[in-house]
Amino acid sequence: MNSPETFTHAASPVQQHADVAASRVSDSGIVRGAIGLTLISLLGFGFLYSLAGVGVGQLLFPATANGSLLYKDNQIVGSALVAQPFDSDLFFHARPSAGNYDTMALAGSNQARTNPQLRQRIAEARAAVAQRESVPPSAIPGDLITQSGSGIDPHISPASAILQIDRIAKARGLTREQVQALVSAYTEPRQFGFLGRPRVNVLALNLALDTLRGQP
Numbered sequence: 338m339n340s341p342e343t344f345t346h347a348a349s350p351v352q353q354h355a356d357v358a359a360s361r362v363s364d365s366g367i368v369r370g371a372i373g374l375t376l377i378s379l380l381g382f383g384f385l386y387s388l389a390g391v392g393v394g395q396l397l398f399p400a401t402a403n404g405s406l407l408y409k410d411n412q413i414v415g416s417a418l419v420a421q422p423f424d425s426d427l428f429f430h431a432r433p434s435a436g437n438y439d440t441m442a443l444a445g446s447n448q449a450r451t452n453p454q455l456r457q458r459i460a461e462a463r464a465a466v467a468q469r470e471s472v473p474p475s476a477i478p479g480d481l482i483t484q485s486g487s488g489i490d491p492h493i494s495p496a497s498a499i500l501q502i503d504r505i506a507k508a509r510g511l512t513r514e515q516v517q518a519l520v521s522a523y524t525e526p527r528q529f530g531f532l533g534r535p536r537v538n539v540l541a542l543n544l545a546l547d548t549l550r551g552q553p
Contacts, residue, residue: 430501431493442488
């Protein structure tokens, strides 16, 4: 028996064009999607997210968000986060700074402990502090003669503050007990009770020191 005859019909040009068009991947939404993602990124994460972060900071931590500024007579005199140099006998002195307390030059000395220049500088600083405070060189805490890694560390140890009490009390006509009480009041405990060490903010302490009334 003969098999049924199979007929093949050639597709018309119109049908061929439709088939080719249907087989192509449509890219009409790629540009629109890219523009939408760009707008979402810029507006959502570049503007709204930053604005929300600033708002939350101002609402929950306004002092910290504005730079932890310290005031005297309604004038900004510095930040609790940045050390300032003090060289008068009337004030507590901060740690030495490799960057001259410049916030645009945050750095330590980067000298190794075996560096002869570092050893010489520490020896000279130890002798200078011992003479200034009228104490033996062995009694000087390390943070009063070594530079911090940032160059603007605003804190000293309670031991370094206590070492300077006699000099300040004599220069200001105060009793040792007055200055000692102030140091105790401005000694900050460990962060969360277990991080870091107790410390004293030098600028905040010196501002409070100016409020004490000395002897005539």
